[in-house]
Amino acid sequence: MKAGLDAVEEGPHPSERSTGSSDGKIDDPDGHPSVVALLLRFGDSVSGHRVSAGTQHVVWIDSARNLEILHWLRDDQDHQYDMISDITAVDYGAGRPIDVVYQLFSTVHKRALRIRCELPLDGLEIDSIVELWSAANWLEREIYDLFGVTFRKHPDLRRILMPHDYEEGHPLRKDFPLRGRFSRAEQTRRALDQSVEHSYIAEEMDLGRDPQQAAPIIGTKDGVGSEISDE
Amino acid sequence: MSKRTVEFNVGRNPEMGVDGSVVDSPILPFDMPEPDLGTENMLINIGPQHPATHGVLRLVCELDGETVKRVIPHIGYLHSSFEKLGEYRTWNQIVTLTDRIDYLAPLIYNCAYVMAVEKLMEIEVTERCKVVRVICMEMDRIFSHLLWLGTTAIDVGAFTPFLYAFQERERIYKLHEAFTGARITTSATRVGGMMADLPEGWTDGLQDFIDTFLNTLDEIDRLLTRNQIHIGRSQGVGAISAEEAINSGFTGANLRACGVEYDVRKDQPYYDYETYDFEIPVGKHGDCYDRYLCRMEEMRQSVSLLRQALERLPGGPIDVEDPNISLPSKTDCMSDMESMIHHFKLITEGIPAPEGDCYMAIEGSKGELGMYIVAEEGGTKPVRWRIRPPSFVNLSVLPKLAEEHLVSDLIMINASLDIVLGEIDR
Amino acid sequence: MGLRDVLPGGGTSSVTGGMFGDGSPTFLTSKIDWIINWSRRNSLWPMPFGTACCAIEMMASAASNYDLARFGMERMSFSPRQADVLICAGRVPYKLAPVLRRIWDQMPQPKWCVSMGACASSGGVFDVYSMVQGIDTIIPVDVYVPGCPPRPEGLIYGLMMIQEKIREESLSRHFEHRAEDPSSVARPHANDAQVVGLTGPFGNSTQQEELSNKESGATEEPPEELIP
Numbered sequence: 001m002k003a004g005l006d007a008v009e010e011g012p013h014p015s016e017r018s019t020g021s022s023d024g025k026i027d028d029p030d031g032h033p034s035v036v037a038l039l040l041r042f043g044d045s046v047s048g049h050r051v052s053a054g055t056q057h058v059v060w061i062d063s064a065r066n067l068e069i070l071h072w073l074r075d076d077q078d079h080q081y082d083m084i085s086d087i088t089a090v091d092y093g094a095g096r097p098i099d100v101v102y103q104l105f106s107t108v109h110k111r112a113l114r115i116r117c118e119l120p121l122d123g124l125e126i127d128s129i130v131e132l133w134s135a136a137n138w139l140e141r142e143i144y145d146l147f148g149v150t151f152r153k154h155p156d157l158r159r160i161l162m163p164h165d166y167e168e169g170h171p172l173r174k175d176f177p178l179r180g181r182f183s184r185a186e187q188t189r190r191a192l193d194q195s196v197e198h199s200y201i202a203e204e205m206d207l208g209r210d211p212q213q214a215a216p217i218i219g220t221k222d223g224v225g226s227e228i229s230d231e
Numbered sequence: 232m233s234k235r236t237v238e239f240n241v242g243r244n245p246e247m248g249v250d251g252s253v254v255d256s257p258i259l260p261f262d263m264p265e266p267d268l269g270t271e272n273m274l275i276n277i278g279p280q281h282p283a284t285h286g287v288l289r290l291v292c293e294l295d296g297e298t299v300k301r302v303i304p305h306i307g308y309l310h311s312s313f314e315k316l317g318e319y320r321t322w323n324q325i326v327t328l329t330d331r332i333d334y335l336a337p338l339i340y341n342c343a344y345v346m347a348v349e350k351l352m353e354i355e356v357t358e359r360c361k362v363v364r365v366i367c368m369e370m371d372r373i374f375s376h377l378l379w380l381g382t383t384a385i386d387v388g389a390f391t392p393f394l395y396a397f398q399e400r401e402r403i404y405k406l407h408e409a410f411t412g413a414r415i416t417t418s419a420t421r422v423g424g425m426m427a428d429l430p431e432g433w434t435d436g437l438q439d440f441i442d443t444f445l446n447t448l449d450e451i452d453r454l455l456t457r458n459q460i461h462i463g464r465s466q467g468v469g470a471i472s473a474e475e476a477i478n479s480g481f482t483g484a485n486l487r488a489c490g491v492e493y494d495v496r497k498d499q500p501y502y503d504y505e506t507y508d509f510e511i512p513v514g515k516h517g518d519c520y521d522r523y524l525c526r527m528e529e530m531r532q533s534v535s536l537l538r539q540a541l542e543r544l545p546g547g548p549i550d551v552e553d554p555n556i557s558l559p560s561k562t563d564c565m566s567d568m569e570s571m572i573h574h575f576k577l578i579t580e581g582i583p584a585p586e587g588d589c590y591m592a593i594e595g596s597k598g599e600l601g602m603y604i605v606a607e608e609g610g611t612k613p614v615r616w617r618i619r620p621p622s623f624v625n626l627s628v629l630p631k632l633a634e635e636h637l638v639s640d641l642i643m644i645n646a647s648l649d650i651v652l653g654e655i656d657r
Numbered sequence: 658m659g660l661r662d663v664l665p666g667g668g669t670s671s672v673t674g675g676m677f678g679d680g681s682p683t684f685l686t687s688k689i690d691w692i693i694n695w696s697r698r699n700s701l702w703p704m705p706f707g708t709a710c711c712a713i714e715m716m717a718s719a720a721s722n723y724d725l726a727r728f729g730m731e732r733m734s735f736s737p738r739q740a741d742v743l744i745c746a747g748r749v750p751y752k753l754a755p756v757l758r759r760i761w762d763q764m765p766q767p768k769w770c771v772s773m774g775a776c777a778s779s780g781g782v783f784d785v786y787s788m789v790q791g792i793d794t795i796i797p798v799d800v801y802v803p804g805c806p807p808r809p810e811g812l813i814y815g816l817m818m819i820q821e822k823i824r825e826e827s828l829s830r831h832f833e834h835r836a837e838d839p840s841s842v843a844r845p846h847a848n849d850a851q852v853v854g855l856t857g858p859f860g861n862s863t864q865q866e867e868l869s870n871k872e873s874g875a876t877e878e879p880p881e882e883l884i885p
Contacts, residue, residue, distance in 0.1 A: 012318035012612075053351045053589035082477050083493075085592060086619040090605050103590050103601070103619070107477065107491070110498050114590060135480025138627040146314075161307035161656060162787070163752045171786055172315055180786030187786075188794055191751035192758055199755070204274060204291050204303060279756055280706060282735040287708050287753060308753045309708055312785045328782070334710035378713070397720035404717070415710050415806055653709050656750075 012093070012174055025050065032057045034079045034113050042069055047118075056114060063100070063117035067127045070115065073104060074132055080108045084129075087139040089147045093174030098147060100126055119149060128154035146172040163191075164201050272300055275638075279308045283386050283642045286652030288626075290641070297637045302630050306623075309656040317616035321581030322348050322422050325616065330416040332618060333654045336375035336596045338367040338407075340654075341420040346501065347591035347602035348422050352584055354556060359547045360424050361502045366437070366540045367419065368593070369533040373444070374403045375596035375649075376526050376533075380451060383523070383646040387461050392451045399447050402440050409433055422582055423557040424550030434541055441537050448530060456527070465519035469632040469644035472517065479631070480624035483598025484529060485648060488514035488521035495594040509536050519647035526649070556582055581611030590619075597621040597649050620654035690827045697741070697767065698823040700729045701816070704740030706760060708747030711774035714806040715746045723809035728816060737763040742819055743796075744812075748776035749789045761796040766835045769799045769819050774806050781805060 026049045029035040035057050039046055048060035061069050073081045081104035090099045102115040119126060128151035130136045140151045141160040148170035151157055158164055162171065167190075168181040180187060196205070278289040287308035293301040313332055317325045329344045330337035342364045349356060356364075381396035404414040409430055411417040419426050455461050471481070473489040486493055494511040496504040512528035514521030550557035558577055559570035584606035592601040598621025605615040625648050633641045703725075707715055719725045719733065734740040737760045749757055761770070772792055775781035778801045780790035792798060799822060802815035826834055 012315070050587070052587040054353050056589060058588065084480060085599065086590065086601050086603060086617070088603060088615075088617045088619075090588075090615045092614060101588075101603070103603070105592075107493050107498070112499070112590070112592075114588075133478055133480065135478070135624050135627065138623060139480075142623075159307075161310045163307070168786065171312060176315075176786070178315060178319065178785055184790060184794075187751055188754070188789070191754040191789070192795070194755055194759065200291070201303075279753060280735075280760055282733075286712075308750065308756070309748065310750050310752065310787045311709075311748055311783045312787055316783070316785060331710055331782070334713055394721050397717060398722065401717070401720075401722045414808065415713060 058114040084133040336371040338371040345420040351589035386646040428549040470518040479628045484525040489517035583609045622650040698820040702734040704743045711746035711806040718809035742769045745777045746773040772798045
């Protein structure tokens with residue numbers, strides 16, 4: 001376990017002792033009809049199942065079939081998971097795969113289910129499920145921003161919490177240091193960029209006139225103090 | 232399932248259809264084609280520093296005159312990486328972080344977080360602790376709704392409800408302070424219990440609040456509910472259908488205003504909520520006015536819940552009597568070696584968790600607040616701490632709600648969603 | 658071309674006793690100073706740059722219980738062009754930094770700044786990749802109000818300190834008070850060395866023991882890995 005400043009500079013310590021991933025083990029699915037049905041119908045794509053925290057069922061599925069399986073879970077009458085409560089990702093660190101976690105809830109049957117897809121670090125790509133639940137739009141953007149997972153066919157995949165031109169990496173990864181990769185001075189310098197490209201994304205620049213044509217900022221990088229006469 | 236549809240007996244705005252569509256505008260005669268003025272759409276930037284965005288939210292709007300054609304919300308202006316900070320802290324140290332996420336209802340976040348950890352570790356808290364936490368959560372629900380009420384009223388142009396609401400909030404601040412020592416950043420819960428038991432006379436203060444709060448609420452009700460200006464600005468504005476709302480991830484009063492009876496306290500109950508007698512207000516039209524009515528009624532229901540909780544508040548210990556989880560008392564530590572060791576280990580190392588993950592959803596003031604915790608075997612710090620913020624998902628629906636509305640409606644819709652940027656950006 | 662160049666004697670004159678010059682007040686200037694300072698400090702229009710929890714306490718200060726209207730500050734000016742004192746209440750991430758800088762630059766002189774809360778003053782709990790470690794690296798701050806969040810009484814005390822500061826001002830030291838280097842507009846307020854000094858390794862609370870051991874042998878420079 002890293003100590004002192006090392007832990008802070010190099011990122012949180014990776015989880016060494018966690019089995020975390022699907023090890024092929026299937027716990028007792030009884031008590032959760034959706035898990036039973038999943039094992040029956042998509043048994044070949046299910047790579048693990050566990051009952052966590054006493055009552056919560058977690059199923060690992062093949063990440064290539066996530067769209068198909070989640071579609072079935074949403075539309076099938078016996079399951080009807082019409083609400084996606086949460087989509088998130090877990091990075092265990094130390095080169096282990098990143099898990100994308102889907103938390104589903106059915107308002108009809110009052111059941112919750114957790115689905116996990118493992119993504120290897122050299123293949124951090126998965127299909128987007130925005131077409132199933134539009135709540136997934138921002139939730140997936142956040143995972144892209146903080147973990148670097150690319151969602152195929154996402155309508156608007158860009159950073160959401162960090163600035164759109166953030167270059168230090170993907171913050172919630174375990175190898176990302178707490179204080180960031182650049183020095184504070186460099187971060188401050190980059191932050192104070194007042195250019196239009198820094199403030200507006202490409203999509204907005206097409207909308208109307210360049211907002212800076214009407215009211216240019218005096219003293220930006222184009223000419224420090226150029227409009228103010230020097231003493 | 233007890234629900235009550237809130238429908239106020241005031242005529243709907245005649246220019247708006249029931250589903251929010253605009254009907255026969257009296258301004259343009261329909262037989263004349265609109266002249267082609269050769270206009271182009273305008274780009275307007277609202278925020279992040281703006282009084283009406285309720286925090287550091289930035290809305291980039293494409294406007295055709297006053298009508299919003301498209302709005303692109305930008306968030307991240309308050310990103311404080313709580314989730315990463317949590318990976319460096321032990322279970323109890325994270326509680327102090329949780330107050331600062333949703334600073335409008337800190338006790339709800341404190342409770343939600345420790346509930347998730349306790350669920351993961353399969354710890355059952357004492358009966359007294361359950362009731363005290365219910366009291367804290369309901370009190371903070373009122374706390375949060377009061378701020379929402381004050382700031383939404385200001386957005387509509389009414390300043391007085393803001394002052395009335397803040398005066399009531401001051402009384403809750405006093406209760407917070409008497410219990411936890413701080414007005415906003417309460418950090419009141421610990422894994423297995425609370426930071427301390429309720430002080431003497433605190434329940435009298437709460438009883439006092441419950442008895443007199445409804446008078447102020449009625450006063451604000453009188454100012455706003457039948458107010459033609461308020462009605463004109465909120466009825467038919469930002470309406471959404473129930474199916475679309477569920478699909479978009481709406482939760483909380485926003486979803487209930489569309490007619491969906493989804494309340495985590497009823498659907499996935501915790502802390503004996505199924506034994507309390509309360510109703511969940513459900514709207515019909517899914518517009519701003521219904522959200523307002525739902526939240527007003529929710530405050531009344533919270534008062535009723537507080538009354539019931541106070542009646543059933545049992546005695547007994549507030550913390551779990553397990554020295555591996557809760558700190559032993561100081562007198563024990565000073566006299567008994569074993570307690571001293573437990574105390575030492577709990578403070579320096581923390582509570583070891585079992586392997587696994589846990590998603591705990593509660594009904595926060597803004598919607599379904601979820602905490603997802605991943606832990607490793609024997610871990611004293613989380614591997615991953617994820618907050619599912621209700622406002623994050625609620626805000627993502629804003630572009631859909633505000634299309635073809637006026638800019639002033641955009642502000643009203645934004646206010647009615649009840650967002651708090653602290654939890655959106657975390 | 659400054660005022661000093663056009664005035665006879667460079668602004669100093671034996672008659673007025675150096676109204677803009679050597680800084681010693683005269684009878685006339687001290688009376689004018691008193692009136693100007695009195696009117697400025699009793700009608701400060703705050704520019705509430707509220708981001709997080711401190712903003713709620715700032716709103717509570719403006720509400721009826723801890724009324725800011727007693728000080729003439731109830732007119733919160735959300736437009737920086739009409740504001741006097743910028744109250745930065747809450748944590749400021751790097752994404753918000755250019756906005757803060759821009760708001761500050763848009764405020765006309767005379768202007769003051771209150772950094773309210775631990776996060777605005779020094780980064781607070783958030784010594785992380787996204788958080789500005791104290792807004793004094795971005796804009797000049799006059800008064801720091803510690804607390805997390807500071808009570809409304811604390812904010813009011815901070816604002817009273819601004820009022821004290823204004824009371825001490827004088828026209829004869831006009832340039833000293835008000836001069837802003839135009840080359841520093843939209844640039845970090847603190848230079849690189851100052852930023853490093855202000856935000857240097859501090860560690861988080863769980864590691865402080867290790868750090869104080871490390872400190873005894875450590876130099877002022879940040880570790881190599883942090884510099885790109």
